[in-house]
Amino acid sequence: MTIKVSHSIKPDPTAAATEISSSFSGLTPVVVLFFASSQYDPESISKTMKEKFPTATVIGCSTAGELVSGSMLKNSVVAMALESDAISGIEADVIDLSDRKAPSRAIISLADKFGLKPLELNPDKYVGIILIDGLSCAEEGLMEKIGDLVDIPVIGGSAGDDLAFKKTYVYLDGKVYNNAAVLALIKPASRFELLKTQSFCETGKKLTPTSVDEANRKVIEFNGLPAVSAYAKAIDANETDVASYFMTHPVGLIADGEPFVRSPQRVDGSSIYFYCQIKEGVDLQVLESTDIIADTTADIQKIQEKNGPIKGLINFNCILRTLQLYQDGKNDAYGSIFKDIPMVGFSTYGEEYIGHINQTATMLVFL
Incomplete structure (x- = not known):
């Protein structure tokens, strides 16, 4: 299974995207997932990431801090590239949060692209990833609507803006959206598991x-x-x-x-x-x-003991957990939990797991 992660702290969006694409040299990803600090101009970072990976579905959002294997970061871009041996199918769409019918239209359209009706999607074979405008206050209603339409798990987080609380962004294939969500319907090529961990x-x-x-x-x-x-x-x-x-x-x-x-x-x-x-x-x-480090370590170990090595992990980690980790001087210890796992993630303004929750890390784990 080909899953690789990278990051850049270069402040220029083009330079950051170039550094990431260079580290993915030789790969042909079908999906590139990226999370970028709000220090990056949203139009520029979304556009340049798509230009670097024109044949991939490129999904991302703005953050309140970034995560990559072994490290908690600030003012960076982190990215994950997944090839076809990791993701056998993906379809993504934008949901306008001001349109009450948009969630239904998006899910019907995405399922149709897999040749299925929404309720025909097998929860053992499909999973949804959702990134939502973190200042929309629309997460609960959206997740309820999605839950009414499909039986598959949907996991994700609310975009951040480094605690400015002014404007957050979601990205899809080079474009930028506010008061919107990006929903990706994914068919992993092998087993996957969802983890909800809180302390x-x-x-x-x-x-x-x-x-x-x-x-x-x-x-x-x-x-x-x-x-x-x-x-x-x-x-x-x-x-x-x-x-x-x-x-x-x-x-x-x-x-x-x-x-x-x-x-x-x-x-x-x-x-x-x-x-x-x-x-x-x-x-x-x-x-x-309780202890975030001990609790998260134990939860990751349980998955590995049950399934063997983790092949990749996407981590939606609450900003309040991040603040607590920095306050307690445990940010390096948290990053180290994932040092041997291809992992990217970001500090969110809320986490999605069945519904909308706080002070939790929700993770999609590829096995």
Whole structure:
């Protein structure tokens, strides 16, 4: 299986794309996946990456940090080239997030190119990769629509802009899109697995949203109390200090014993904004952070013990995990987990795995 990764820290888009294409010399990729810091002009980096790989499907997005085998990077471009012995088929399309019918049209069209109807796609043979405008606040609705249309797993992340929170971009075949998502339907040539890994344990404290502005990802009340008051009580903190606990004590929807993390973003009076939607009346557990390095290492080892060496890995890693790793001085240790694996990824503004989640790494693993 031919999967190769590369990166460039050259600040000029053409120079960066040239360095990456040189490292892929001799390959004929059917797919090139790239993630680029927002320091790169979006039009230039998308155009030049496609020019360097004219026969490949070229997919990418802007980031809040990049990942490549052995390293966590900033202000770089990382890329993965996959040949036909890794990917036997790929079709990709752009979904306009302002068009309610666009997801259905895109999925019907993509499935049709494989000669199938959407629900005929075998989840053991097909997988979706999705990259979404990270400032659109449209991830939940889009993932729900996709889930209604297909049974295959869809994994991905929300594009970033290095914490500027001004504009994020998704890329497909040399073009640039805002308020949009790029959906790629892929048929891997061999086995694959999805991994969702987060580093939290339950505290036993329950918060039930009793008043919610769902569209704006804002919780007004938990347990019938102002959100800030209820959250402070649950973590045994002063109300004035709650924001300092957000990274280490998010909340989670527990399904089959697994937390699906919803991370608080900021305080607004007595309310709390989150990085993803909270549904009224759905019980949440207060979570407490554990060791990202130990947890991720264990999860990767489990896959390898079960399947043998990993042939390639795409890593959608939450920006909040990235910030915590740098804060704790563990960024090099995190990169080292993947030093012997062909891996690329980026720091996201949210992760996609069944739905939209936070403070998680979602990974597509080629075996």
